[in-house]
Amino acid sequence: xxxKHSIAAARFIANRKxxxxxxxxxxxxxxxxxKMSHSLPEWERLRELACDIKMYSNSHLDTLLxxxxxxxxxxxxxxxxxxxxxxxxxIVEKILQQHNAHTLIKSKSMLTEExxxxxxLFSKGYDIVESDLGERILQWMHxxxxxxxxxxxxxxxxxxxxxxxxxxGTEKGNSDPTYLTxxxxxxxxxxFLTADVAMTGANFAVASxxxxxxxxxxxxxxxxxxxxxxxxxxxxxxxxxxxxxxxxVFTRLLARSGTGQPxxxxxxxxxxxxxxxxxxxxxxxxxxxxxxxxxxxxxxLNCIRCGECMNTCPVYRRTGGYSYTYFIPGxxxxxxxxxxxxxxxxxxxxACSLCLSCSNVCPVKIDLGEQIYRWRQDLDxxxxxxxxxxxxxxxxxxxxxxxALFNTALKFAPLVNKLPRFMIYNGLNAxxxxxxxxxxxxESFNDMWKKNKIQ
Amino acid sequence: MSSKESILSRIRSHTGTRYEQPExxxxxxxxxxxxxxxxxxxxAAGGAAVVLQAGEDINELIRKHFPDAKRIASNLSEITxxxxxxxxxxxxxxxxNTDLAIVEGCFGVAENGAVWITQxxxxxxxxxxxxxxxxxxxxxxxxxxxxxxxxxxxxxxYKYGFFVSGPSKTADIEQALVxxxxxxMNVLVIxx
Numbered sequence: 001x002x003x004k005h006s007i008a009a010a011r012f013i014a015n016r017k018x019x020x021x022x023x024x025x026x027x028x029x030x031x032x033x034x035k036m037s038h039s040l041p042e043w044e045r046l047r048e049l050a051c052d053i054k055m056y057s058n059s060h061l062d063t064l065l066x067x068x069x070x071x072x073x074x075x076x077x078x079x080x081x082x083x084x085x086x087x088x089x090x091i092v093e094k095i096l097q098q099h100n101a102h103t104l105i106k107s108k109s110m111l112t113e114e115x116x117x118x119x120x121l122f123s124k125g126y127d128i129v130e131s132d133l134g135e136r137i138l139q140w141m142h143x144x145x146x147x148x149x150x151x152x153x154x155x156x157x158x159x160x161x162x163x164x165x166x167x168x169g170t171e172k173g174n175s176d177p178t179y180l181t182x183x184x185x186x187x188x189x190x191x192f193l194t195a196d197v198a199m200t201g202a203n204f205a206v207a208s209x210x211x212x213x214x215x216x217x218x219x220x221x222x223x224x225x226x227x228x229x230x231x232x233x234x235x236x237x238x239x240x241x242x243x244x245x246x247x248x249v250f251t252r253l254l255a256r257s258g259t260g261q262p263x264x265x266x267x268x269x270x271x272x273x274x275x276x277x278x279x280x281x282x283x284x285x286x287x288x289x290x291x292x293x294x295x296x297x298x299x300x301l302n303c304i305r306c307g308e309c310m311n312t313c314p315v316y317r318r319t320g321g322y323s324y325t326y327f328i329p330g331x332x333x334x335x336x337x338x339x340x341x342x343x344x345x346x347x348x349x350x351a352c353s354l355c356l357s358c359s360n361v362c363p364v365k366i367d368l369g370e371q372i373y374r375w376r377q378d379l380d381x382x383x384x385x386x387x388x389x390x391x392x393x394x395x396x397x398x399x400x401x402x403x404a405l406f407n408t409a410l411k412f413a414p415l416v417n418k419l420p421r422f423m424i425y426n427g428l429n430a431x432x433x434x435x436x437x438x439x440x441x442x443e444s445f446n447d448m449w450k451k452n453k454i455q
Numbered sequence: 456m457s458s459k460e461s462i463l464s465r466i467r468s469h470t471g472t473r474y475e476q477p478e479x480x481x482x483x484x485x486x487x488x489x490x491x492x493x494x495x496x497x498x499a500a501g502g503a504a505v506v507l508q509a510g511e512d513i514n515e516l517i518r519k520h521f522p523d524a525k526r527i528a529s530n531l532s533e534i535t536x537x538x539x540x541x542x543x544x545x546x547x548x549x550x551x552n553t554d555l556a557i558v559e560g561c562f563g564v565a566e567n568g569a570v571w572i573t574q575x576x577x578x579x580x581x582x583x584x585x586x587x588x589x590x591x592x593x594x595x596x597x598x599x600x601x602x603x604x605x606x607x608x609x610x611x612x613y614k615y616g617f618f619v620s621g622p623s624k625t626a627d628i629e630q631a632l633v634x635x636x637x638x639x640m641n642v643l644v645i646x647x
Contacts, residue, residue, distance in 0.1 A: 025630050045481045052477035059473045062466045069459075081459040133636055134627035150627065157629045177631035185637060192637070193548050219583050219623040219638030226580035227547055237462075244609045245479055248602040251618075252566075259626075262496060262567035263601070266638075267618040285462045293469035 004347035009319035022154065023317040029150075030311045032260020033361065040252075050253055051365035053246045054238075054302035057207075058292070064207040064240045065283060071210025075272045077279040084286050085115035091282055092117060092199070092232060096126060099230055099278075101196035107214065107221035108132040109201030110148050110305060111236055111284060113327055129191050131220035133184055140167050146321030148328055149258050149307035154320050188220075198225040200270075202235035203304065204250060205281075208243040211271040212281065215254060215264040222268055229277035233270065236284050238301040250304060253363040258306035291339055297371055300335050302364035309358035309368055315351045324348050331358040331368040338375045346384040349375045413440045485599040489565040490646065493597055497568030500621030501634050502642035504568075506594060513591075513647060520643055521555050521587050528585065529557035530576055547578035556585035556639075562596035563644065564604050569620035570644055571604060573613035583623070588639040590619070594646035 013019050037043045057064055069079045082088035088111075096104065104121065106128060112118065118128045130139045134152035137160055138145060145151030152160075161175030170183050200221045202212035212233050214221045225231045241247060255261040273279035291301055310316045310330035321329035326337030326345045334352065337345030349372055356369040379385040399406050416424065417439050424437060448454055456464070486492040494504040505520075507513055514536040521527075528550065529537035534557045541550060558581065560570040570590050572582065582588065598604050608616070623638030634640050 029630070040484055042481050042483055049477060049479055049481065052474070053479075055474040056476045059470055060476075062463050062470070065463070065466075081457070081462055083458045083462060087458060131637070132627070133625045137627065150630070152627050153630070157631075160628050177628040178633045180628055181625060181633040181636060185635060188637060189551065193551060217623070218625050218636035220636070222579070222617065223583045223637045226578065226583060237466075242476065244605045245602075248600075248605040249479065252601050261500070263564075263569050263618065263620055265500065265620055265622070265624055267569070269613070269616045271616070272614040283462075285465070289462060289465040289469050292466060292471070295471055298471075 003350050004325050005319070005323050005351045008323040009351070012320040012323055013318065018154075018156070019318060019320075022320060025153070026311045026317045029260055030308070030361075033257055033308060033311070036256040036260050036262060040256075046249055046253055047363055047365055049249045050304075050363055051299075051302060053241065053249060054364050055299075057240050057242055057246075058238055058298065058301045061237055061240065061289075061292070064242060065237055067207040068205055068210055068240060069283075071208065072281055073210070075210045075279075077210065077273065077281050080280060080282045082282055082284045082286070085117075088115045088234065088282060088284050088286065089117050089120040091280075092234075093121065093124060093126075095230065095232055095278075095280055096121075096197060099197060101126075101230070103127045103129060103191075103195045104197050104199055105129050105131055105191060105195035105224040105228070106135075106198075107200045107216060107224055108135050108151070109199070109234060110145075110328065111201055111234055112199070113145065114236075114286065115284070129195065131188060131192070131224050132216070132218060133181060133220075136184060136188070137163070140164075144327065146329065147307060147310055148305055149310075154322065188223075192223045193227055195224065195228050197230045197232065198228045199232045199234070200225065202233050202239055203254065204247060205235055205240045205283075206242075206244060206247065207240055209271065211269050213247065213251075214268045214270065215251075215266065216268075217259075217261075217265045219266050222266055225270070225274075229274055230280070231270065231274070231277070232280040232282065234282040234284060236286070237288055238303070254304055254306050257308040257361070257363040258311075287340060294339070296374055297335065297339055299364075299366045300332065300339060300371070302366050303332055303336075304364055305332075306363060308361050308363065309366075312357045312361050314353055314355060314357070319351065324351060331372065332366070335366075335368060335371050335375070342375070342378075342382050343384065346375075346379060346382065349379065407444070407446060410444045410446070413444075414442055416440055479602075481602075483600045483602050484566060486565050489597040489599060490594065492565040493563050493568060493644075493646075495568075496564075496566060497621060497642075497644060500568045501624060501632075502568060502621035502644065504563075504644040504646060507645055507647040513645065516645065517555075517557065517589055517643075521589075521641075524555035524587060526553050527555045527557070528553050528581060531557060531559060531591070541581045542577040544578070547580035547584075550578060550580050550584050553581070553585040555587040555589065556581050557589040557591070558582065560590040560592045560644070562598055562604070562607060563592050563646075564598055564601060564618070564620075566600045567620055569604075569618040571608060571616065571618050573611070573616040579615055582617075582619070583638040585639055586635075587641045588619075588622075588643070590642065590644045591647055592644060597646075 157175040204213040316330040358368040528541040625636035
């Protein structure tokens with residue numbers, strides 16, 4: 001019955017101390033979110049509006065994207081459309097070629113992860129420098145993000161310190177976060193000043209103005225775009241919002257949900273190119289238009305990538321981002337993976353207790369847990385249902401349809417209490433792993449009912 | 456067919472129900488004392504706000520807050536403590552090692568301590584490269600929340616504009632909060 005998720009989770013759980021730290025730290029972020037949401041009486045109304053705006057914009061992508069393009073061109077930007085990851089990466093490469101560029105300075109973008117852009121450009125000989133501190137740490141360690149907002153949340157300060165001793169020559173044994181952050185600040189300053197081209201993602205693309213909005217705490221997107229003459233901004237087409245009025249809703253929800261801040265330090269609006277420079281915008285589909293045809297899963301396109309569903313998820317907190325097989329972990333990642341390729345990513349759908357905490361905190365009201373439930377119902381259809389569970393539920397069905405047999409079985413159930421452990425907790429009983437069976441009652445509810453013992 | 460055409464045609468053929476655009480109506484939070492709330496929000500974000508008192512000299516106030524600043528950049532005529540005009544340098548890289556930049560903002564937002572700034576300097580690098588940042592706004596230019604903020608932004612023209620609340624920060628190492636990730640380590644907003 002072991003899924004790839006449960007096997008990888010076992011590795012994460014093996015370090016009990018780290019697992020507990022991970023769990024508690026993310027729960028602390030979730031608690032900060034609660035404090036923020038409770039401070040606004042209009043919080044639930046904001047969630048409602050955010051969901052309604054997204055349902056509107058994602059069902060009007062054709063008109064809104066064209067409106068965006070028209071306004072962006074009027075602003076002096078150059079607009080590209082990419083059907084898939086390959087086309088996206090080639091567009092970026094072509095821009096780099098046109099400018100004879102070698103070094104690309106990047107702010108965090110889950111879309112470029114999705115497109116495998118860094119690997120592609122590295123293979124072509126370009127140098128890509130991640131400028132978000134967490135992403136930079138991961139790049140130095142040759143790792144991928146384990147969380148979409150806190151990418152290096154799974155790494156301990158000692159590991160960062162040891163790595164920086166080698167890479168930056170920081171003091172031996174010094175793992176103070178302030179010291180290490182400022183060492184990177186110094187190193188990155190030089191990178192910012194010498195990069196050839198800057199690249200950012202976008203949190204929002206505003207149709208009515210043709211501008212994009214990038215939210216960061218570090219200011220790395222702004223530093224990165226301040227020196228090169230060329231800025232490439234790339235975004236999935238569901239990032240479109242109709243107008244600035246809509247931004248009023250989303251900027252109030254994004255950071256409060258994701259990190260428990262009332263707003264990110266920087267909410268930057270890029271509208272026109274630098275004087276004498278170029279501003280390229282890449283609108284990416286890469287499977288998003290297919291989601292539009294799946295009404296049961298359409299709300300996943302509402303996602304503003306705040307990361308809150310990960311912070312609140314009891315499975316994510318206790319098993320870490322690397323336990324999932326899709327590059328986005330947690331509840332939203334389970335769903336996006338299934339939409340990308342259900343055969344390949346079905347191992348993740350069991351990484352959910354169906355507690356629905358994610359659905360209840362999602363700022364854009366994606367029915368995350370409900371969708372995971374629906375995917376589970378479909379597992380058999382794609383030949384991914386666990387054979388062991390199928391045998392068990394087949395047995396249960398057989399028993400449930402035969403009351404006499406069921407009652408007889410129940411009568412003998414208390415005998416299990418006296419069985420030796422090896423007969424109950426063995427390879428055949430996957431539910432017995434890490435769990436203790438409750439003691440069977442001497443008398444069944446049915447018998448008690450008949451003897452009038454139930455009041 | 457171009458990629459644009461093929462994407463748009465997929466969107467058209469896959470779009471099912473077309474949902475209506477909602478009317479954005481809500482009872483958004485507002486504050487009796489916007490200045491007090493702005494100051495509190497900014498403090499929580501790691502910055503500080505001060506109100507310039509009648510008769511107080513703005514340059515003296517800045518010097519008092521940043522006594523060690525040597526290289527001070529500003530293109531504002533009222534700022535006499537500046538040591539150079541950042542618009543006079545040809546290359547934004549020359550702004551590196553600026554100790555303090557003094558710039559003008561449009562308005563502040565009480566609910567989160569953010570200030571809306573549209574680029575009023577030659578190189579936007581100035582806003583991020585300096586170790587300290589002083590933002591001047593008029594004390595009556597405060598709004599309650601982001602809805603009101605965007606009402607003020609709507610219809611205005613800019614090349615680049617941003618909301619900034621406090622110093623550049625990160626918590627990427629074990630969620631420990633550190634100021635000065637890449638941009639300013641100190642941010643002071645003067646309400647004048």
